[in-house]
Amino acid sequence: MNEHPAFVEWKERVLKKTLERFPERQKEFKTDSGLPAERLALPETPDEKYLSKIGFPGQYPFTRGVQPTMYRGRLWTMRQYAGFSSAEESNKRYRYLLEQGTTGLSVAFDLPTQIGYDSDHKLSRGEVGRVGAAIDTFDDMEALFNGIPLDKVSTSMTINSPAAILLAMYVVAAEKQGLKPAQLGGTVQNDILKEYIARGTYIFPPHPSIRLMTDIIEWCSREMPQFNTVSVSGYHIREAGSTAVQEIAFAFANACTYVEAAVSAGLNVDVFAPHMTFFFNASSDFLEEIAKFRAARRLWAKLMKERFRAKDPGAQKLRFHTQTAGYSLTAQQVDNNIVRVTLQALAAVLGGTQSLHTNSRDEAITLPTEDSVRTALRTQQIIAYESGVCNTVDPFAGSYCIENMTDRMEQEISALIGRIDAAGGMIAAIESGFVQRQIEDSSYAYQKQIESGERVVIGLNKYQESEEVSPPVFQINKFTEENQIMKLANIRAKRDNQRVRKALARLEDVARGKENVMPYIIEAVRCYTTLGEICDVLRSVFGVYEEAKGY
Amino acid sequence: MDIQRCRGRVLIGKPGLDGHDRGAKIIARSLRDDGFEVIYTGIRRTPEEIALTAIQEDVDAVGLSVLSGAHNELFPEVLRALHQAKGGDIPVIGGGIIPREDIQHLKELGMYEIFTTGTPVQTILNTFREATERYRQKKHKIP
Numbered sequence: 001m002n003e004h005p006a007f008v009e010w011k012e013r014v015l016k017k018t019l020e021r022f023p024e025r026q027k028e029f030k031t032d033s034g035l036p037a038e039r040l041a042l043p044e045t046p047d048e049k050y051l052s053k054i055g056f057p058g059q060y061p062f063t064r065g066v067q068p069t070m071y072r073g074r075l076w077t078m079r080q081y082a083g084f085s086s087a088e089e090s091n092k093r094y095r096y097l098l099e100q101g102t103t104g105l106s107v108a109f110d111l112p113t114q115i116g117y118d119s120d121h122k123l124s125r126g127e128v129g130r131v132g133a134a135i136d137t138f139d140d141m142e143a144l145f146n147g148i149p150l151d152k153v154s155t156s157m158t159i160n161s162p163a164a165i166l167l168a169m170y171v172v173a174a175e176k177q178g179l180k181p182a183q184l185g186g187t188v189q190n191d192i193l194k195e196y197i198a199r200g201t202y203i204f205p206p207h208p209s210i211r212l213m214t215d216i217i218e219w220c221s222r223e224m225p226q227f228n229t230v231s232v233s234g235y236h237i238r239e240a241g242s243t244a245v246q247e248i249a250f251a252f253a254n255a256c257t258y259v260e261a262a263v264s265a266g267l268n269v270d271v272f273a274p275h276m277t278f279f280f281n282a283s284s285d286f287l288e289e290i291a292k293f294r295a296a297r298r299l300w301a302k303l304m305k306e307r308f309r310a311k312d313p314g315a316q317k318l319r320f321h322t323q324t325a326g327y328s329l330t331a332q333q334v335d336n337n338i339v340r341v342t343l344q345a346l347a348a349v350l351g352g353t354q355s356l357h358t359n360s361r362d363e364a365i366t367l368p369t370e371d372s373v374r375t376a377l378r379t380q381q382i383i384a385y386e387s388g389v390c391n392t393v394d395p396f397a398g399s400y401c402i403e404n405m406t407d408r409m410e411q412e413i414s415a416l417i418g419r420i421d422a423a424g425g426m427i428a429a430i431e432s433g434f435v436q437r438q439i440e441d442s443s444y445a446y447q448k449q450i451e452s453g454e455r456v457v458i459g460l461n462k463y464q465e466s467e468e469v470s471p472p473v474f475q476i477n478k479f480t481e482e483n484q485i486m487k488l489a490n491i492r493a494k495r496d497n498q499r500v501r502k503a504l505a506r507l508e509d510v511a512r513g514k515e516n517v518m519p520y521i522i523e524a525v526r527c528y529t530t531l532g533e534i535c536d537v538l539r540s541v542f543g544v545y546e547e548a549k550g551y
Numbered sequence: 552m553d554i555q556r557c558r559g560r561v562l563i564g565k566p567g568l569d570g571h572d573r574g575a576k577i578i579a580r581s582l583r584d585d586g587f588e589v590i591y592t593g594i595r596r597t598p599e600e601i602a603l604t605a606i607q608e609d610v611d612a613v614g615l616s617v618l619s620g621a622h623n624e625l626f627p628e629v630l631r632a633l634h635q636a637k638g639g640d641i642p643v644i645g646g647g648i649i650p651r652e653d654i655q656h657l658k659e660l661g662m663y664e665i666f667t668t669g670t671p672v673q674t675i676l677n678t679f680r681e682a683t684e685r686y687r688q689k690k691h692k693i694p
Contacts, residue, residue, distance in 0.1 A: 111568035111619055115595075123597065126624025127568050200570015200594045241573050327573070331668045364668050366650050367620070440576055447577050451672055460669050473650045476620075547593045 004046050010056040015068045018058065024072045029391035037391035039072060040064075043398060053298070054403070057393050059313075061301040063294050063406070064394040065352040066317040071390035075103075077355035078380045079156060079321065083108030083132040084367055085480045087143035090133040094148060096370065100377055104186075104355060106156040107144070108132030109166070114201040116162045116535030119484040129480035131367075132158075136488045136532070138525045141169035142176055150174045155186040156231070156321070156355075161203040163190040164212050164518060165534050168525040171224070187228035187277055187321075190216055193254040193426060194233050196545070197435045198240040203535060206427050208542035212517065213258065214265045217272050219518035228277045230258060231321065238281035239327050241443020244292045245409060247281060249416035250435055252300065253426040256417075259308055273304060274314035282348040283325035284340060290396055291405035293320075293351025299410050322348035323357040331364040333459035334471050342379050349383055350396055356380055367474045488530065495528040503529055504537050511541040558586040559611035559683035564601040565594045566629055569619035574646060574668075578614060581672045582679060598625060602632035605641055611683035611690075612663075617647040622657065630661045640689065642682040646675070 029037040040057065043050055055061060058068030067073060080102050083090040094105050109132040112124035118136050119128045128134050135141055145155075150173070159166040167188050171181050192209040195202040202209070217229045234251035242250065255276065262272050280296070282289050300318035304310040324344035329337045338361050345358050358376040360368030368376070384390055396402040423429045430436070449455035456462045477483075503524035510520045524534055563579045565572060572594050579591045590608050592601055605613050613633070617625055626645050633639055642663040649657075654665045664678050 115568055117568075123568065126621035126628075127619060130620040131569075195570075198570075200572065201568075239571075239573070365648065440580075443573050444577060444580055447581075447672065461671075470651045473652060547595075 004042075006046065006051050007042065007056070010059055010068075014056065014058050018068045018073065022069070022073045024069055025074070026072075029072060031388065031391075037388065039069065040393050041395070041397070053407070054397055060305070060316060061298040062317055063298045064397055066297070066319055066354070068393075070352060070393040071349070071384075072393070075384050075390060076349065076353055077104040077154070077321075078102050078377060078384075079104035079106045079355045079357055080373060080377060081106040081108055081158065081323065081357050082373070083110075085129040085133065085476045086484060087133050087135065087140040088146075089129075089477065089480075091144055091146050091148070093370075093373075094144075097373070097377070098148070098153065100374055101381060102377060104154045104156065105148070106357060107158065109157070109159055110134045111201065113166075113531060114159060114161070116165075116203045116531060116539075118488060118530050118532030119481065120488055121532055125481075128484055129476055134480065134484045135166065135169065136484065136530050137491055137528045138169045138172050139487075139491060139528065141166070141173045145173055145177075150177055151179050151183045151185075156189075157187070158189050160189050160192050160195050160199075160201055161209065162531060162535055163188050164216055164521050165525065165531050167216060167220075168518065168522040171522060172526050181224040182226065184224060185226045187231050188216065189233065189279070190230045191233050191254065191258075191279075193257060193430065194236055194251070196430050196547075197250065197439065198236040198242075199233075202545045204538065204542040205545045206430070208538075209545075210257070210261045212538075214261050214267070215516045215518055217258075217262050217275075218265065218267060219516055220275065221267065221272050225275075227275065229272065229275045231277045231279045232258070233279040235279045235281045235323055237439065238283065238325065240439050241327075241446060242439045243442050244281075244283070244285070244288055245412045245416060246438055246442060248292060248296045248299075248409075249413045249420070250426075250439075251278060251280070252296075252303065252413065253417055253420045253429070255300075256303065256307070257426045259304075263308070269304075269308050269310045270312040270315050273308070273310055274312060274317075277354075278318060278320035280320050280322050280348075280353075281325050282322045282344040282351070282353075284328050284344060286343055286347050287401060288405060288409070289344070289347035290351045291402055291409050293322075293348070293353065294394075294396075294402070294406045295409035295413060296320075297352070298406070299413055319354045321355040321357070322351075322353040324348070324359045326359055326363060329359060329361075329364040330457060330460050332467065333465060334361045334365065336459050337361040337364070338375060338379065341376060342383075345379055346383055346387070346389070349389060350394075352394060362471050362474075365471065365473065367476065369472055369474045491528050492530075499527040500524070500529045500533070503527055504533060507534065508537050508541060511538055557588055558680060559687060560588045560590070560608060561612050561614060561679060561683065562590045562592065562601070562605045562608060562610040563614045563616070564592040564596055564604070564629070565616055566596055566598050566601055566625040567617055567619060567621045568595055569617055569621070570594050571618040572616070574618070575614075575616040577672070578616070578646070578675060581676060582614075585676050585680075587679065587683070598628035598632045601629055602636045602638060605633060606636045606638045610641065611686045612679055613641055613643045614679070615643060615645045617645070617649075620648065622647055622649050623653055626657055626662055627660050640686065642686055644675075644678060644682060646670075 057065035232255040234247035238247040301316040360372035646666040
């Protein structure tokens with residue numbers, strides 16, 4: 001059989017290079033019956049439509065994946081989002097997760113840290129160490145990664161409004177391990193716009209927030225070139241109640257705003273865009289989720305190439321982390337959640353994710369226990385090592401159902417992005433409340449479907465049982481807040497307060513001007529200036545954001 | 552507003568720093584569809600702000616939503632703030648990611664009812680109907 005010239009070209013130009021640099025995990029991949037598992041199944045005669053819309057993995061428009069060999073080369077990063085109580089206790093959980101086989105860390109910070117308050121602030125009461133680790137100074141950051149080599153383990157940090165400060169603390173903590181910024185790999189979420197529409201941990205108004213964000217992008221592209229400077233998140237938009245189409249459309253509209261800001265700050269799209277990553281939700285509608293990931297990859301490649309004239313394939317590739325859908329979990333019959341997570345995780349893998357967090361069975365009730373977290377991680381490992389789906393690239397390609405659905409998703413996402421463009425872009429669409437209303441309407445409609453029974457949720461509105469025994473509940477140390485406040489008071493008393501005042505004064509000047517704030521934040525962090533003190537200075541310069549009233 | 556046609560006035564509040572407002576918004580909208588007048592505070596309000604708004608708006612019930620795990624601190628704080636603002640009789644209903652172990656304790660402190668995830672909206676509406684009805688009867692008896 002003669003191979004299609006496009007296929008031959010792909011093998012020569014793309015596949016060969018990859019195989020030379022990154023050999024596949026096994027010499028051969030076989031099915032249970034001993035038959036060869038094909039690396040890439042293709043139509044007998046690829047036609048024009050196939051070549052332009054679906055193509056080959058690792059090649060524009062990347063519908064079939066961003067790498068030519070996908071999981072035959074390397075499995076996705078198994079990255080469990082975790083953090084609670086103090087830095088020390090979170091550190092123990094990270095070490096446990098690494099022992100159990102996670103391949104990357106993902107740090108959860110508590111709400112005061114995410115909103116720029118110190119643990120001793122009045123508004124922090126009751127929230128310290130609840131949903132993540134409490135970080136007040138660089139001292140906490142050092143404890144968070146104690147004994148974890150930051151050049152070997154990539155770390156993702158869910159931090160947005162004060163991202164520059166936590167990144168600075170990370171850099172200084174790595175320095176203590178003898179590492180330079182250039183040796184560090186990982187991701188900082190740094191995706192402020194979705195905070196205004198879905199997640200709520202904003203501090204400053206949109207425009208100065210985007211300036212902080214571009215300062216990070218600019219600084220990292222010089223000093224920390226391996227680091228991903230933004231993780232544009234559809235995840236929280238979906239959790240807030242959006243549909244799959246809205247999830248991708250709003251995330252892409254946010255991403256376009258960031259690209260535009262970075263370009264107008266004078267940065268080269270081919271330099272910074274390869275370090276933009278994405279974060280999506282894997283929910284329960286199995287086939288639609290697979291189609292969503294494929295459609296998103298194709299559309300992002302087109303947007304980057306056509307709208308932003310990106311030439312480097314790295315800048316056109318949609319690389320993303322996935323988390324299974326928290327909103328789909330039920331507090332009823334919690335073991336059913338393990339099954340939901342399995343299906344959702346499988347959709348993410350079949351959709352070609354680069355890294356994955358699987359939710360734990362008890363998360364509709366509480367923070368997960370160690371046992372539940374292990375089962376969640378094992379779910380990924382079973383998919384990776386037992387299911388065989390990793391042995392072939394993009395196995396659903398060519399299915400009439402999936403391809404039609406992929407096309408349809410792409411059209412709908414694209415049309416919604418068009419509506420936002422027409423409304424004057426994402427910031428205008430957020431300020432007018434358009435985006436928030438769209439999400440609220442979808443969320444309300446979804447709830448109505450559950451109430452009416454039109455949408456079946458097992459254990460919730462069908463096959464209910466009365467449950468007498470509740471699962472074990474994870475308790476965070478009740479002295480966390482007290483301890484953290486004491487630790488902070490200690491640091492404030494011991495540090496060089498004159499150096500702190502000087503660092504804050506310089507930062508204030510720089511924030512009022514145009515110079516990049518990163519070096520000045522690093523200096524402030526180094527002399528144990530607290531997160532809250534730095535944020536207060538920035539608040540005084542930038543002002544604070546007030547939520548648009550919808551009611 | 553015609554009092555005969557309005558079931559009552561309800562404040563939905565989000566105390567603390569938690570930004571997860573999907574549930575609060577669904578409850579606010581469902582209450583409105585059920586004939587209540589609803590005021591929603593928005594996210595990240597202090598217990599004092601919520602109590603003050605409840606008094607100023609002369610509401611017949613307060614609904615609170617917390618998903619961060621800080622309910623054991625924040626719900627009692629709102630009760631205390633309401634009490635101080637002379638609104639201690641206003642029924643306060645809570646919801647969120649709340650372990651079963653905490654519910655009894657919160658009710659003993661004065662919460663009218665606590666709902667966890669997965670509760671049918673109709674159940675929640677019925678509780679608001681009952682709570683506001685009782686409160687209004689009590690309010691009208693006092694000259």
